[in-house]
Amino acid sequence: MLESSVVQKVLGAALRSGGEWAEVFVEDRTASSGRLDDGRIEELSSLRDRGAGIRVVIGETTGFAHTADLSENGLRIAAEAASAVARSGGGGVKEVALTRQTQPSINHIVTMPETVAKADKVELLKRANVAARGEGNSISQVSANYADIRRRILVANSDGLLASDDQVRTRFSVTAVASGDTGMQTGYKSTGFSMGWELFDRVDVESMARGAAQTAITKLKARPAPSGAMPVVLAKGSGGVMFHEACGHGLEADAVQKNTTVFAGRVGELVASPLVTLVDDGTMGPEWGSFSIDDEGRPATYNVLIEDGVLTDYMWDFLRARKAGRPTSSGNGRRQSYEYLPMVRMTNTYVLAGQEDPDEIVRQTPNGVFVAHLGGGQVNTATGDFVFGMEEAYLIENGEITEPLREANLIGNGPEVLKNIDAVGNDFAMGSPGMCGKNGQSVPVGDGQPTLRVSSMTIGGTAS
Amino acid sequence: MSDSNELLDLAVKIAGWANDGEQVEAYVARGNSTTVRVYNADIESFSSAQEEGVGIRVIVDGRQGFAYAGSLDLEVLQDTISEARDNAGFAEYDEFVALAEPDGVPFADIDLFCPSLLNVATEKKIDAAFELEKKLLASDSRITTVPMAIYGDEWSEVALATSTGITAWQQGNDCALSTYCLAVENGDTQTGFGFTVAREFDELDMDKAVADAAKRATQLLGATKPKSRRLPVILDPYVTSSFLGVMGFPLTGEAVLKGRSFFANRVGETVGSAAVTLVSDPTDTRSLSANKMDAEGLASRRVGLIENGVLSGFVHNSYTARRSGTQSTGSAVRSMKTTPTVGCRALTLQEGTQSQEELMKQVGEGVLVRSVSGLHSGVNPVSGDFSTGAEGLMFRDGQLAEPVREFTIASTLQRMLGDVVAVGNDVEQLPSGLSMSVAIGDISISGE
Numbered sequence: 073m074l075e076s077s078v079v080q081k082v083l084g085a086a087l088r089s090g091g092e093w094a095e096v097f098v099e100d101r102t103a104s105s106g107r108l109d110d111g112r113i114e115e116l117s118s119l120r121d122r123g124a125g126i127r128v129v130i131g132e133t134t135g136f137a138h139t140a141d142l143s144e145n146g147l148r149i150a151a152e153a154a155s156a157v158a159r160s161g162g163g164g165v166k167e168v169a170l171t172r173q174t175q176p177s178i179n180h181i182v183t184m185p186e187t188v189a190k191a192d193k194v195e196l197l198k199r200a201n202v203a204a205r206g207e208g209n210s211i212s213q214v215s216a217n218y219a220d221i222r223r224r225i226l227v228a229n230s231d232g233l234l235a236s237d238d239q240v241r242t243r244f245s246v247t248a249v250a251s252g253d254t255g256m257q258t259g260y261k262s263t264g265f266s267m268g269w270e271l272f273d274r275v276d277v278e279s280m281a282r283g284a285a286q287t288a289i290t291k292l293k294a295r296p297a298p299s300g301a302m303p304v305v306l307a308k309g310s311g312g313v314m315f316h317e318a319c320g321h322g323l324e325a326d327a328v329q330k331n332t333t334v335f336a337g338r339v340g341e342l343v344a345s346p347l348v349t350l351v352d353d354g355t356m357g358p359e360w361g362s363f364s365i366d367d368e369g370r371p372a373t374y375n376v377l378i379e380d381g382v383l384t385d386y387m388w389d390f391l392r393a394r395k396a397g398r399p400t401s402s403g404n405g406r407r408q409s410y411e412y413l414p415m416v417r418m419t420n421t422y423v424l425a426g427q428e429d430p431d432e433i434v435r436q437t438p439n440g441v442f443v444a445h446l447g448g449g450q451v452n453t454a455t456g457d458f459v460f461g462m463e464e465a466y467l468i469e470n471g472e473i474t475e476p477l478r479e480a481n482l483i484g485n486g487p488e489v490l491k492n493i494d495a496v497g498n499d500f501a502m503g504s505p506g507m508c509g510k511n512g513q514s515v516p517v518g519d520g521q522p523t524l525r526v527s528s529m530t531i532g533g534t535a536s
Numbered sequence: 537m538s539d540s541n542e543l544l545d546l547a548v549k550i551a552g553w554a555n556d557g558e559q560v561e562a563y564v565a566r567g568n569s570t571t572v573r574v575y576n577a578d579i580e581s582f583s584s585a586q587e588e589g590v591g592i593r594v595i596v597d598g599r600q601g602f603a604y605a606g607s608l609d610l611e612v613l614q615d616t617i618s619e620a621r622d623n624a625g626f627a628e629y630d631e632f633v634a635l636a637e638p639d640g641v642p643f644a645d646i647d648l649f650c651p652s653l654l655n656v657a658t659e660k661k662i663d664a665a666f667e668l669e670k671k672l673l674a675s676d677s678r679i680t681t682v683p684m685a686i687y688g689d690e691w692s693e694v695a696l697a698t699s700t701g702i703t704a705w706q707q708g709n710d711c712a713l714s715t716y717c718l719a720v721e722n723g724d725t726q727t728g729f730g731f732t733v734a735r736e737f738d739e740l741d742m743d744k745a746v747a748d749a750a751k752r753a754t755q756l757l758g759a760t761k762p763k764s765r766r767l768p769v770i771l772d773p774y775v776t777s778s779f780l781g782v783m784g785f786p787l788t789g790e791a792v793l794k795g796r797s798f799f800a801n802r803v804g805e806t807v808g809s810a811a812v813t814l815v816s817d818p819t820d821t822r823s824l825s826a827n828k829m830d831a832e833g834l835a836s837r838r839v840g841l842i843e844n845g846v847l848s849g850f851v852h853n854s855y856t857a858r859r860s861g862t863q864s865t866g867s868a869v870r871s872m873k874t875t876p877t878v879g880c881r882a883l884t885l886q887e888g889t890q891s892q893e894e895l896m897k898q899v900g901e902g903v904l905v906r907s908v909s910g911l912h913s914g915v916n917p918v919s920g921d922f923s924t925g926a927e928g929l930m931f932r933d934g935q936l937a938e939p940v941r942e943f944t945i946a947s948t949l950q951r952m953l954g955d956v957v958a959v960g961n962d963v964e965q966l967p968s969g970l971s972m973s974v975a976i977g978d979i980s981i982s983g984e
Contacts, residue, residue, distance in 0.1 A: 110794045112630060114600070116623035119873060120616070121589070121606035132576075136583040140606050157582045190626045213795045249796060249918055256798065258918050297923070299946065299982040300764040330575065330683045332718060334725075413581060448913035450925070454718050454727045457942050459925035461913030480923035481914040483944050483982070532914070532923040532944025534980040536764070 073098050073236070074124075076170050078144050079228045082126065086151040087230060091128035091135070094155070095229040097367060098124045098142065099410040102186065105219040108197035116190055125410040128155040129391070138411050170234040173369065180358075181240045183269035185220035192269075193218050196244065196277050203278035204248045207285035210292065212256070213249035216281070220268075227369035235369040241360065241516060242271045243505055246281045250288035257294070257478075259287030260463060264505030264516070267358045287445075287464050290476045297465065297480035297533025303440035304482065304529045305433055305468065309501025310445050312519025315350055316421050316508070317449040317458040318486040319343070323352075323377050324404070324416040325392035327453045334456040334487055338383050344490035346381040347426050347524075354403050354419035360505035361420040361518035368405035368414050375402050377421075378490075389416045408513040418508060420518035426496025430523035433495045435471040441531055442466045442473045443482075448506070456486035459532075480533040489526055497523030544705040546608065547697035550592060553617055554699035559595040559635045560617065561699075563831070564588075564608065565872045567692030570658070574665040574685045582662075589872050594620040595634060599627040604873045636832035636854035636864060637700045643835045644819040646828040648708030650735045653689060656711075660737070661687045668713050668742055672730075675750045678757065681718040688712050689737075696833040704833035710735050710824070712967075713745050719753035726759065726941075728752025733824055733967055752906055756927055759939035762983040768902035768957070769945060770895050770931075770975045773964040775905050776885070777971035783814075783949060784880030785917035787841050788867075789856030796918045798950055799847055807847045808953030813886035814842040816851055816867065823882045823969045831868040831876040839865045841880070842953075853878040882969040888959035892973040895960055897934035899975050904929045904936065905945065920949040923982075943983035952976055 079096050086094035100122040107114050123140040124147055135157035139150040185193075200216040219242070226236040243264030250257050261284040263275045306314065322333040335343060344350070354372025356362050363372050368390045376384050388398060389405030406417035434442060442465065449460025465477045502520035543564050550562035566588035573580040589606040590613060601623030605616040627633075669685035689711035696704045714731035730749030732741040771779065791797035799807060808814075818827045818836040828836055832854055840848045851867035852860065856878050869879035890898065909925040916922070923946035930937040947955070960973035 106626075112628040114627060114630075115875060116601055116626045117875070118603040118616075118619045118623060120604070120612070120619075123606065131578070133579045134581040136581060138585055138587075140586070140588065153584050156584075157579060190623070194626050251795070255920070256796070256918050258916060291919075297946075299980050301984060331681055332683045332727075411585060411587065413583065448910070450909045450913070452727055452909070454725055455941070457909075457925070457927075459910030459914065459944070461910060461923075479914075479916050479919070479921045480946060481910050481925060481944050483910075483925045483942055485942060530761070530764075530942070530944065530982050530984075532925070532946050532980075532982040534923075534946045536766075 073100060073224060073226045074142065076234060078147070079234070080170055081144065082147045082151050083228065083230050085148050086126055086128045086155050089155045091130050091155050093129040093230050095127040095227065096124055097410055098226040100224045101221065101409065103219065103221040104185065105217065106193050106197055107215070107217050108201050109215040110213065111201065113194050113197060123410045124150065126150045126154040127413065128157065130157065133157050134391070134413065136413050169232050170228055171232050173233060173235040181268040184240065185242055185269050186222065188269045196272065200246050200277045200281040204246060204281035204285040207282055208289055210250045210252050210289055211248055211285050212251040214246065216246045217244070219243050225367065227365065227367065229369065233369045235365050237364045239266065239363055240268050241266050242268060244275065244277055246284040248285040248288045250292050252292040254292055257288050257291035259284040259291065262504045264360045265358045266360060266362045291478065294476040294478045296535040297462070297477040298441070298531050298535050299533045301528045301530050303437050304526045305437055305440060305442045306521065306524055307442065307444050308430065308497065308499045308523045309503045309520055310443050312422055312503045312521045313446050313449050313460055313506060315423055315521065316418060316517065316519050317451040317460055318484065318489050319350065320418050320421045321451050322453040322456065322486055323386045325386045325388045326416045328386050329392055329395060333453040335383060339385065341383055342381050343383045343487060344378050344381040345493040347496040348378055348381055348490060348493055349376065349424040350378040350421070351376055351424065352387055352404070352418055352421045356420045359420045359502060359518045360516050361418065366403045366405045367407045368401060370401050370403045370405060372419060373403040387416050387418065389414055392416060406515050408515060412513050415511065417510065417515050418517050422502065422520035423522060423524070425498050425500040425522040428495050428497050430497035430499050433497055433523055433525050434468060434473060437468050437471060437525060440468040441477065442468050451486065458486055459483045477533070480531060483530045483532055489529060492527045493524055494527045495525040499523055541705055543693055544695040544697065544703060547695040548703060550613060550617065551697040551699045557596060559699050561593040561635050561696070563591045563696050563872060565692060565694045567690060569688065569690035570661065571686065571688040572662050572665045574669050575683065577666065577669065579662060590616060591872050592617050592620045593635070593875055594624045596624050598629045598631050598633045599624045600633050600875065601625070601627060602875045632855055632859040634858065635698045635700045636702060636834055638702055639834060639863065641835040641837060641866070643828045646819065646821055646826055648706065648735065648827065650709055653709050653711055653737055654691070656737045664713060664742070668715055668745065671742065671746045672715055672717050672749055675746050676719065676754050678719045678721050678754055679717045679750060680720045682715060685715045686713065698833065702833040704829045706828055711737055711740060713740050713742055715745060715749055717749050717753050719757055721757045724757055726753045726756035755929060756939045756941060759927065759941035761942045762940040762981055764982045764984060766978055767981050768899045768975065768977050769979045770892065770899065770902060770904045770973055772904065772906050773962060773971040773973055774966060775908050776974045777966045777968050778908055778911050780883045780971065781968060782911060782915045782917055784883050787850055787880055788878045789850045789852040789860055790878045792850055793856055793859055798920050802847050803849060805847055806845050808842055808845040809956045810845045811888065811956045811958050812842050812845050812953055814883065815840050815886065816880040816883045818882040820882060820970070822965060823884070824965050824967055825882045825969045827881065830866040830881070831870040834864055834866045836881070837866045839867065851878055851880050884970040885959050885972065885974065887961045887963050887972050889961055890958060892960055892962050895958055895973055895975045896931045898958060900934060901932045903940065903981065904931055922946060922949060943981055946980045946982065
């Protein structure tokens with residue numbers, strides 16, 4: 073993407089005015105997407121974006137500038153802007169010798185989406201539309217979206233690191249609207265992997281579309297969700313987002329170092345039910361949140377965060393690891409694009425399978441809520457209070473799954489909910505691809521869990 | 537910053553590349569920004585950013601294609617229009633797909649550009665962030681941590697030209713201070729945020745940002761989970777603006793045309809209480825989202841949506857207007873990287889006559905909702921079902937009482953409009969537009 077001699081000169085320029093450490097991040101991004109709505113292919117869209125972000129660190133201060141001008145001169149100007157914060161420091165020429173790191177790619181892309189005919193992408197959307205509408209006359213509207221993105225990155229820093237990655241992700245989603253006497257309801261299914269076009273060998277878009285339509289139709293008959301505290305059973309792969317919110321964000325080292333998380337200073341303590349082992353794993357095959365290197369050039373790693381209920385470690389990026397005196401980050405330094413500073417982010421966050429028969433967990437729940445699919449959520453890490461939405465849920469009555477429920481948020485407190493997990497199934501599934509937002513940046517993340525039960529959570533419905 | 541119309545010239549040039557029988561729109565934008573983050577009396581980061589890009593739409597025979605590039609190099613622009621042209625070949629025919637055409641509505645005299653902001657010294661910006669942190673820490677002994685104190689400013693210009701004869705250009709800038717804090721007392725921790733946004737540096741109201749953050753955090757100390765029950769609530773102006781953000785969807789021509797609006801076929805009917813008058817008015821210069829043009833280059837205008845509870849109409853862009861047999865209301869919205877869609881710009885309620893205190897007196901007992909969370913997952917704008925996390929204070933006999941947290945409020949958007957008791961007169965200028973307190977007569981609270 074850039075000659076290493078140019079990168080070396082830019083790093084030199086960034087350090088000249090007193091910076092202690094400098095980094096160049098170059099990104100070349102191409103994306104294509106297609107949208108079907110209202111029975112018609114509305115639009116195909118293409119995107120091309122490239123540029124570099126340059127970071128200079130002195131003491132506790134980071135200077136950052138980015139540019140879309142990848143010429144040596146353009147990069148030099150950005151480097152000088154980034155190092156402006158370091159002006160008070162000492163000068164002197166600093167030489168940087170770069171060593172290329174080779175990281176085996178986890179991304180074995182079989183068919184690059186850019187080589188696939190646009191007509192084939194359009195065909196997928198049309199098939200999904202027909203399949204969803206075929207589920208019944210109550211399906212009144214369908215939209216489907218296809219998107220692929222290829223992100224080539226190069227990272228070099230003044231420690232001599234030089235690494236690159238070629239990240240490809242493909243996703244597909246369908247939303248159906250069903251209309252009836254009770255109004256309108258929606259059903260949504262999505263899939264996304266760090267894969268190319270071969271995703272569609274694994275995923276049948278028609279069955280996804282039928283699933284979205286069935287969810288919408290089922291919800292027409294749904295009754296209002298209960299209001300108040302009761303047991304909640306999460307189906308496998310339905311609600312990894314709960315852990316993402318309940319503790320994932322609270323285990324990010326930037327929050328820990330500012331003491332803005334209820335999990336700060338608690339390594340070695342029991343913070344969850346002993347049934348819970350939580351992992352953040354950027355190496356997990358072609359999952360949505362996987363990559364070979366993070367956006368600071370560190371290889372992705374498998375990090376155990378909570379083991380048998382005991383907090384074992386946090387997630388780290390370069391600056392937070394440096395401050396804590398750790399030799400390296402945990403491969404969790406990520407950024408939305410070259411226009412942003414990296415920070416600590418999750419990758420694929422999941423709970424390991426336990427011992428119990430998932431059907432038995434439901435049978436042993438006299439009354440409660442069974443969640444088939446959770447939507448997004450939000451957490452306040454300082455208090456631990458979090459919410460997430462139930463997109464598809466059912467009542468459990470006398471140990472059996474009965475009536476569908478209308479959408480509602482669940483609300484809980486991270487440390488309390490983690491302790492209230494009283495059953496973990498021996499099954500496991502990853503959930504839908506997610507986009508995690510933090511401080512104005514959005515990155516792809518995955519989540520997963522076995523079937524499990526929280527003994528009590530507040531369900532924010534309207535039925536008494 | 538740029539007083540020549542170099543950017544508009546470029547947009548016009550691209551639009552001129554249209555072949556016979558083709559419509560071309562170029563949306564060209566560039567901008568820069570500065571962000572200073574302060575933590576622990578040190579600059580945590582100082583970022584300076586430049587960006588530019590172009591989004592090109594090509595329409596041939598009722599088929600639309602789009603491409604975006606983050607560069608204004610001539611060669612890249614030529615590739616981009618080719619890509620958009622190629623994409624258009626794969627869309628399916630729709631007789632109503634076409635670019636906007638000049639409609640004779642003059643641009644309101646709205647100047648979003650403040651030259652003095654460009655001359656603010658970097659040192660002054662950094663000092664503002666330092667002062668914000670210091671003042672917030674000093675404002676209350678229970679405030680232990682200020683995880684971030686941020687100063688940011690941005691300048692941007694946008695030029696839009698079409699082969700159908702539209703040319704529009706504008707520039708704007710603004711600056712902001714934002715922060716949040718932790719308050720601790722008796723082992724309980726609560727958080728609060730505060731911010732101030734202005735077009736001129738000297739108009740930033742740092743003391744308000746500090747007071748808001750401190751009040752939000754300290755008033756919640758000792759909060760407990762309330763009992764599940766039905767109660768009236770009063771939404772703080774900030775919470776009202778969050779709800780306005782989701783209420784806009786069913787009021788768009790697109791949601792109506794595509795069968796996703798619970799307001800479809802209800803124009804002239806009562807859809808809310810008489811206290812509800814809802815307008816989209818980007819020409820109201822009090823609003824921070826005021827703007828002279830929409831995303832298709834048409835003049836902004838005031839659009840009445842609900843008047844004294846009666847549905848009066850919807851917002852349209854040129855496509856939804858054409859398909860509905862009406863005129864665009866200048867309500868196209870977009871980002872540089874996407875094609876225009878339609879949205880309620882600067883959506884606000886018409887203010888009432890009572891202060892928040894007077895609303896509490898009128899209602900008697902209920903919850904003052906200070907913040908909501910999980911709105912993106914908790915509101916389904918198609919069905920209207922909503923349920924969101926909330927924090928706030930109980931009030932009884934019109935007086936604030938104990939703080940409450942970790943509960944949800946739930947209803948449907950339809951029912952909530954009908955349950956509006958009164959709209960306050962405490963108008964605040966929030967980033968999304970004007971907002972004020974609203975009293976709702978009946979909402980489900982889920983807690984214990």
